[in-house]
Amino acid sequence: MRARVFAAVLAVAAHASAQDVAPAYDILIRDGTLIDGANTPRRLADVAVRDGRIAAIAEPGSLSDAGATRVIDAKGLVVAPGFIDTHAHADLEALRRPDAHNFVAMGVTTIITGNCGGSVDDVSEHLGKLESQGIALNYGTLVGHGTVRSAVMGTANRAPTEDELAKMKELVARAMDAGAFGMSTGLIYVPGTYATTDELVALSRVVARHGGLYASHMRNEGEHVLDSIREALEIGRRAELPVHLSHLKISFKPSWGGSRELCALIESARKNGARVTGDQYVYTASSTSLDVLFPSDALAIGRKSFCEKLTGDESFRNAMKEALLSDMARNGFGDLSYAQIASAPNPAAVVDAVVITARPDSASACATASERRPWCSPAPWIRNTFSSIEMPTSTGTTSRL
Numbered sequence: 117m118r119a120r121v122f123a124a125v126l127a128v129a130a131h132a133s134a135q136d137v138a139p140a141y142d143i144l145i146r147d148g149t150l151i152d153g154a155n156t157p158r159r160l161a162d163v164a165v166r167d168g169r170i171a172a173i174a175e176p177g178s179l180s181d182a183g184a185t186r187v188i189d190a191k192g193l194v195v196a197p198g199f200i201d202t203h204a205h206a207d208l209e210a211l212r213r214p215d216a217h218n219f220v221a222m223g224v225t226t227i228i229t230g231n232c233g234g235s236v237d238d239v240s241e242h243l244g245k246l247e248s249q250g251i252a253l254n255y256g257t258l259v260g261h262g263t264v265r266s267a268v269m270g271t272a273n274r275a276p277t278e279d280e281l282a283k284m285k286e287l288v289a290r291a292m293d294a295g296a297f298g299m300s301t302g303l304i305y306v307p308g309t310y311a312t313t314d315e316l317v318a319l320s321r322v323v324a325r326h327g328g329l330y331a332s333h334m335r336n337e338g339e340h341v342l343d344s345i346r347e348a349l350e351i352g353r354r355a356e357l358p359v360h361l362s363h364l365k366i367s368f369k370p371s372w373g374g375s376r377e378l379c380a381l382i383e384s385a386r387k388n389g390a391r392v393t394g395d396q397y398v399y400t401a402s403s404t405s406l407d408v409l410f411p412s413d414a415l416a417i418g419r420k421s422f423c424e425k426l427t428g429d430e431s432f433r434n435a436m437k438e439a440l441l442s443d444m445a446r447n448g449f450g451d452l453s454y455a456q457i458a459s460a461p462n463p464a465a466v467v468d469a470v471v472i473t474a475r476p477d478s479a480s481a482c483a484t485a486s487e488r489r490p491w492c493s494p495a496p497w498i499r500n501t502f503s504s505i506e507m508p509t510s511t512g513t514t515s516r517l
């Protein structure tokens with residue numbers, strides 16, 4: 117049975133009107149099924165809110181005489197604390213759509229952004245803007261390693277010099293001082309993919325000094341996913357900070373069925389003291405930029421030059437097509453039957469479409485099938501993630517759960 121969820125958005129407290137006898141509560145949520153988030157069994161309860169905070173939780177009906185400015189009948193509904201989305205990708209959306217209606221409609225009241233290595237450049241300025249503009253949610257951000265690296269090194273495919281590393285550390289420290297909760301990495305993306313484990317450890321140590329965590333879109337979500345988890349755990353161990361694995365999944369067909377092993381690895385690390393958590397989609401589709409389909413070495417010239425080369429240099433274009441096709445075949449998508457780009461009669465035409473669409477001014481995204489969260493749930497260390505980018509998760513997560 118599908119649970120209907122009512123989330124109390126406590127930040128929007130009603131104003132008590134001036135009356136001779138002020139009601140005891142601003143909001144009384146009556147007769148709901150309370151799931152309090154503290155691992156206690158669900159139960160029927162009334163919840164009263166005053167000044168934006170929960171003032172009382174009581175047996176159904178027992179608060180009805182106390183009076184409230186607004187009474188909400190939650191019979192047949194679930195009353196729960198607002199959900200936290202640890203992977204929202206809503207950095208700029210938060211400014212554009214401060215009502216955050218998709219999140220609020222799903223019961224999300226706190227989002228964490230700056231995911232997968234990409235954040236705003238200036239955390240302090242961004243938080244200041246949100247503060248003055250207002251936003252319907254609680255908002256937190258990570259500092260993106262990719263953002264920091266490209267500010268210092270552009271798309272250089274090499275280790276940083278000592279000086280460059282020092283500058284990156286300084287930017288990370290500045291973001292942490294401004295209130296970032298940790299650092300995210302996107303190790304399939306340019307430039308994150310060019311970073312060694314040592315570079316990530318060095319920067320994570322700065323994050324650790326500020327009490328932050330390391331959140332990672334890992335280097336590989338297919339045949340090397342276990343090694344990728346081990347890398348994240350190593351970073352956590354060496355830099356002494358908690359690790360969060362973003363959108364855990366097995367992306368490519370040859371590795372499908374590997375979730376059991378993936379979860380066992382994480383659970384044994386936890387037993388051995390690692391502070392590691394993760395999040396996951398509740399859909400098999402995911403979304404990202406098209407350029408991740410190309411060999412990352414070829415992307416080091418920068419997206420703009422890469423795209424110019426794709427259109428202007430035929431042998432380069434052919435080489436990229438070949439690489440793309442063989443990569444897709446290796447990942448079990450050789451027949452391209454999953455592709456939704458177009459109903460192309462042959463694979464080459466689809467690849468052409470991909471190559472042509474991969475322009476810097478393109479907002480195209482790619483959906484890939486993946487193994488769906490089968491073995492990790494329910495586990496205390498995993499959370500469902502919602503995301504505000506072009507994905508069904510941005511509106512459908514709660515109802516799908």
Ligand SMILES: [Zn+2]
Nearest residue numbers: 232333362363
């Ligand atoms: Zn990601």
